[in-house]
Amino acid sequence: MDSGEDALIQARRDKAESLRARGENPFANDARLEDRTRVSELRARAEAALLEPKHELRYSPEWVQQIFGSDTVHVVGRLVARRGMGKASFLRLRDASGEIQLFAKQDVMGAAFSALEPIDIADHVEARGALMVTKTGELSIELRELRLLTKALRPLPDKWHGLTDTDLRYRHRYVDFVANPEAAAVLRARSLIVSGLRDFLDSEEFVEVETPTLHTLIGGALARPFTTHHNALDLSLFLRIAPELYLKRLLVGGFERVYEIGRCYRNEGISTRHNPEFTMLEFYQAYATYDTLMTLTERLVRHVDRFLEQRLAGLGLAQYYAGWVEARPFALDQPFARVPMARAVQSAAERAALPAAELLERLEALAFGEKGAPRNHEADGWVGEYKARSERAKSIDWTNLRRALGHCASPGERLFVAYEYLAEPFLVEDYRAGDKSLPVFIIDYPIEVSPLARKKDADPSLTDRFELFVHGRELCNAFSELNDPDDQAARFRAQVEAKARGAEETMDYDADYVRALEHGMPPAAGFGMGVDRLTMMLTGQPSIRDVIAFPLLRPEG
């Protein structure tokens, strides 16, 4: 009654048993690694023996002989392929640094050749032998000894197709990383991207800090939180949605440049761009403005990209980076566009052959009312006329634009909604650098949608704020910080009132934060960026799940 899977596992258990019967441990951990060599070291030493063209990885037998002589090398790793030839056998061994072929010959190994019998693909082994080159030019280790270290009781997926079922890939991620090397390369890249961020910020004299993730108040962003409870204090707590307010308290405390890279939690839906827990970089710089930070942001993104390229190459993973860059639809090497939101809306309207000034004046009249009916009886006619102006005008989501306008209570909110529907969907086509899209800073956001940003001196209806869009996707949010405690207290009160009116995503009144501002926070600018999204962007991954080691999934049924 065994299923096919049970039979495959049983066959491997039987092999483990046969080893135990011979007094060997199929889960040994006594390998002596003093003389262990990583595959990458062997490849590096053998590089001088590479034949042209080098990317084909064919080696000269004489040169390899010259470099390595008959010295025995010692490697450990997982077997990922096996080709039996009777009295000879080819195995492929993978360690964290790379792969190399093992060549087993009965006349060389003698009795040790029988060690191959109980060994399967996926097992971890240690091997000793001399470097040589096969007749096809493949660098190989001619085995003297082979020993099982760990028996894998389950088989690997199809050697050619790997594991493609997306659900299985994410549920059995440990298999995904073995079967799909690019998935593992993305995780390596993520680690390097985080290192690159630290490398850049540390060199700019920022201090890395860790602030609480358990919060008593909701603040720093507009999002629904997860709730939890501290037993000893009998205290309700929120998992943080952003570190912002604590980092700015540190500016009050005298730290001029601080940053934090850490997990944030938002109790929202899951999509290709959203995971309930995600990693955010925030940094704050005293005596700086959002203008300073735009320049810094461009340098930061380019620095991280170069850092990634160099370090991946150092790991022998250059081909993955090359593939990602090849597929990139955006350019990072040219100055990013900087466009005030109002101008972005105006020029987007013009590009759709719409009367920009008239349209902006009519936003309130275009809104749907409570029951989805137009507030203004002329509005349907205007929209019909607008749609006829151009293909682009026709492709605008007028229905949802008017619905969203219906929820707006101020001109600033309406401008923001107009931007979201008229301009943002077209950023990729409107801002170009040759055949690539150009990253765009949208600047000067309305004050109503920016509760923590500083008012513009020249126009108090706007804030000194930018968001960076790379190929149409939001990557960063930054602004000159509000440090007037009275202004901040008034904005908190507005949030509390919005909550009382039924708004779901609001901030709480944070009296301690207002007190901190009363002690004097230096003028400053702050910056936030999703590390997951940055990784998606630089590695060309379509889903946030591809850049998270273990994304949240519905539990197995």
Place this chain on the structure above:
RNA sequence: GGGUCGAUAGCUCAGUCGGUUAGAGCAGCGGAUUUUUAAUCCGUUGGUCCUGGGUUCGAGUCCCAGUCGACCCA
């Protein structure tokens, strides 16, 4: 929340108009093979066709409901 598509062997996939005992490749098992590269050749094991109803002489296939997933929209 709405729409579209999908779920068949451990993995990757076929399965025609509803019709005999559901197939292939890989993996596994047995055999041959001392330079292979997805090795090759011979033989062979392995199935809750996602679940539950329904239509029918007969359902992997058609219908309904549900579960799970992917993509798009909100």
